[in-house]
Amino acid sequence: MRRHDVARRESEVATDNPEAPEDGPLDNLANAFVGKLLDFGVDGVGPLQSSSQVLVKARREKGQDDEKVVDEIVSDHIKKAAVGGFVTGVGGIFTMPVAIPVNVLEFYTLATRMVAAIAEHRGYDVKSKEARAAVLLSLVGADADDLMRKAGISTAAGLTGSGRLATLAMSRLPKSASMMVNKAVGFRLLTTVGGKALGRLIRFVPVAGGVIGAGLDGYLMKRIADHARAEFAPRPEVAGEQPG
Numbered sequence: 001m002r003r004h005d006v007a008r009r010e011s012e013v014a015t016d017n018p019e020a021p022e023d024g025p026l027d028n029l030a031n032a033f034v035g036k037l038l039d040f041g042v043d044g045v046g047p048l049q050s051s052s053q054v055l056v057k058a059r060r061e062k063g064q065d066d067e068k069v070v071d072e073i074v075s076d077h078i079k080k081a082a083v084g085g086f087v088t089g090v091g092g093i094f095t096m097p098v099a100i101p102v103n104v105l106e107f108y109t110l111a112t113r114m115v116a117a118i119a120e121h122r123g124y125d126v127k128s129k130e131a132r133a134a135v136l137l138s139l140v141g142a143d144a145d146d147l148m149r150k151a152g153i154s155t156a157a158g159l160t161g162s163g164r165l166a167t168l169a170m171s172r173l174p175k176s177a178s179m180m181v182n183k184a185v186g187f188r189l190l191t192t193v194g195g196k197a198l199g200r201l202i203r204f205v206p207v208a209g210g211v212i213g214a215g216l217d218g219y220l221m222k223r224i225a226d227h228a229r230a231e232f233a234p235r236p237e238v239a240g241e242q243p244g
Contacts, residue, residue, distance in 0.1 A: 034136060035200030036105065040137070040155075041112030042126055045231030045238030048109070051116035051126060058117070066234055071119055074225040077114040078218050081107055086210040107217055108189055111139055114221070115228040124169045129178040131169040136185040138165055138228050143188060151180040165231040 042049030054073060060069040088103035112175075115138045116126045124131045137144040144165065153173065 026187070027183060030190060032184045032186075033105075033190055034182045034186040037112045038132055039137065040109045042116045042132065043216035049113070051113045051120060054113060054117045055121050057188055059121075065151045066122070070118055071230060073114055073117045073121070074222070074229075078221045078225070080110050082214040082218035084110070085213035085215070088210075088213050088217075103213075103217075104189070107221070108139060111221060111224045112136070115139070115223060115232075118225075118228045119169065119232045122232050124166065124232060128169070129175065130171055130173050133173070133181045133185075134165040134169040134231075134243050136182055137168070138231055139224060140185060140188050141223065141227055147181060147184040147188065151177055151184060153177055153181070163231060163233055166233055169232070170235075 003160060019150065040048050042051050044053060054076075054184050055069075058069045058076075060071040062072050084103055084106045115135045116132075119131060119135060120126045124134075126132060137147060140147065148164075148168075153168070
């Protein structure tokens with residue numbers, strides 16, 4: 001039922017060798033998926049707001065108070081995730097083959113944007129490849145340690161314990177290392193398509209399935225938000241700023 005748990009089991013083979021050739025079909029798929037998350041979730045494309053635009057809106061409404069701004073960002077994205085989960089589940093088994101892949105991309109685009117907005121608010125440069133890798137790693141929860149270890153960066157620059165993603169965001173990594181992390185995250189997240197399909201087999205009844213989907217996606221978005229809050233602590237120079 002949980003994205004992270006299913007992903008952990010199903011992607012072990014795919015990520016055990018992060019140095020596999022990058023021109024294979026699975027590598028291309030994982031890289032393309034992560035690329036879309038960064039394009040849609042961080043940079044913004046067309047009608048999709050960037051994480052910076054989301055942050056500007058939250059600050060306009062809540063000022064510079066750290067917790068209020070973060071609360072606004074998180075609340076908005078939990079609501080959007082719940083709506084997406086409801087729409088995905090409302091058709092029951094009849095719409096599942098089409099709805100689930102769309103919902104996975106939508107959910108993780110929202111999650112990427114939410115985490116990037118929180119990170120930027122707290123002083124991290126989400127345009128850097130390191131910060132983007134840290135944002136993506138926040139989506140896989142406890143699996144982040146495993147993916148960093150397989151990429152060979154788990155103990156580099158103090159990347160252990162709480163706040164390791166913030167440390168990663170401020171470090172300097174070889175381009176190959178950040179690409180390896182991004183690809184591994186892509187593999188891990190793509191396996192959630194199968195996990196969601198299995199989870200939604202219990203949601204045969206239209207409307208009722210929508211309610212369950214809304215509750216589950218809202219809950220999972222909150223889990224990611226809680227993880228991001230803990231990992232991306234305010235940087236000292238940002239925490240000391242006065243509201244403008």
